[in-house]
Amino acid sequence: MINAASPIIGDKEKKLTAEVLSSKMLASGKYVKDFEAAFAAYCGAKFAIANANGTTALHTALLTAGVKAGDKVITTPFSFIATSNSILFCGAKPIFCDIDPETFNIDPVLLEESLKKEKNVKAVIIVHLYGLPCNMDAILKLKKKYKFKLIEDACQAHGAEFKGKKVGSFGDASAFSFYATKNMTTGEGGATLTNDASSEKYARQIINHGRDGHSTFTVLGYNYRMTNIAASIGIVQLEQLEGWIKKRISNADKYNEAFKDLKFLKTPIVPLHTRHVFHQYTVRVKPKERESFMSYLKDNGVGCGVYYDCVLYNQPFYKKLGYKNGLCPQAQQAAKEVVSLPVHPSLSKADIEKVIKTVLSYKGCL
Numbered sequence: 001m002i003n004a005a006s007p008i009i010g011d012k013e014k015k016l017t018a019e020v021l022s023s024k025m026l027a028s029g030k031y032v033k034d035f036e037a038a039f040a041a042y043c044g045a046k047f048a049i050a051n052a053n054g055t056t057a058l059h060t061a062l063l064t065a066g067v068k069a070g071d072k073v074i075t076t077p078f079s080f081i082a083t084s085n086s087i088l089f090c091g092a093k094p095i096f097c098d099i100d101p102e103t104f105n106i107d108p109v110l111l112e113e114s115l116k117k118e119k120n121v122k123a124v125i126i127v128h129l130y131g132l133p134c135n136m137d138a139i140l141k142l143k144k145k146y147k148f149k150l151i152e153d154a155c156q157a158h159g160a161e162f163k164g165k166k167v168g169s170f171g172d173a174s175a176f177s178f179y180a181t182k183n184m185t186t187g188e189g190g191a192t193l194t195n196d197a198s199s200e201k202y203a204r205q206i207i208n209h210g211r212d213g214h215s216t217f218t219v220l221g222y223n224y225r226m227t228n229i230a231a232s233i234g235i236v237q238l239e240q241l242e243g244w245i246k247k248r249i250s251n252a253d254k255y256n257e258a259f260k261d262l263k264f265l266k267t268p269i270v271p272l273h274t275r276h277v278f279h280q281y282t283v284r285v286k287p288k289e290r291e292s293f294m295s296y297l298k299d300n301g302v303g304c305g306v307y308y309d310c311v312l313y314n315q316p317f318y319k320k321l322g323y324k325n326g327l328c329p330q331a332q333q334a335a336k337e338v339v340s341l342p343v344h345p346s347l348s349k350a351d352i353e354k355v356i357k358t359v360l361s362y363k364g365c366l
Ligand SMILES: *Cc1c(COP(=O)(O)O)cnc(C)c1O
Pocket: 053, 054, 055, 056, 079, 080, 082, 083, 127, 153, 155, 156, 177, 178, 179, 188, 189, 190
């Protein structure tokens, strides 16, 4: 079976992790500092604050942007649930805005409509879904006009670029995840990025019980810290990230070329001026076709997945909060049609050929 995702852990990770274990500095320490500096530099942001995971990194980002109880925060319903849960954890209200069906990302035109209608929106969380950057020209124009705080959920988009600039460096703050299946991993882990020095200071307090100095606690904080063990894995992973991204892009190019004339399947687009890092290679098929297409792939040894088969506001917990079905029709349609094929960097040439052959032979196209 060709797995849909597969973390790569090599000897260098094992060696550095062994050093941390021998040093007995298991919690905070030098490796966390080094990883933060390296990751901020890679993303072109001033500060990175290492976190326990991507969800805490998002929560931290929202708090540094001043999101508090009663505030309105606009986001996409076509994402992982941590995106909107982090808004609820601030006591704020998620407002869902539909996606552009071509990119799967929040639609800037609809975002402006929503900003006009809602008034006094405190913040917007954009998600660079599957590794494709949002249209940052359009989003930054809206930020200037409507003066909201911009948070980037870059949990799937390490190394993605818009007009040559890395995602995670555009907003007031951003969040990355280093979960096992992301484009790089620390097991569990995350990072909040910001270019603002006072936000950095506040973020460091949030992740460390609100501590200001040794035994003084001046704000409400939690323990959202990353361990030295996780950071040591991250340091080695980051060194390899660019090579892995290039493999993902090259794998995606091969699929795009092979599938371009298929009638039953729509390949992902890469808009001008964007670097898509293909956390997922996601195609669309007709809703009625999806189950049989996926069974065919799996029966023939090709793993695949659906991200996501339900929009966030239709999850039982959100229904209980009063959100109504039908709010964002494009996102709901995408949820019925998307299928992600294996695109990760450990796929061999033979694996890629097998995925292509299997997709083409569905419906006898081969
Ligand atoms: C993975 C992910 C998160 C959460 O990250 P964790 O590290 O799993 O907490 C948030 N948003 C998106 C879009 C993600 O893909």
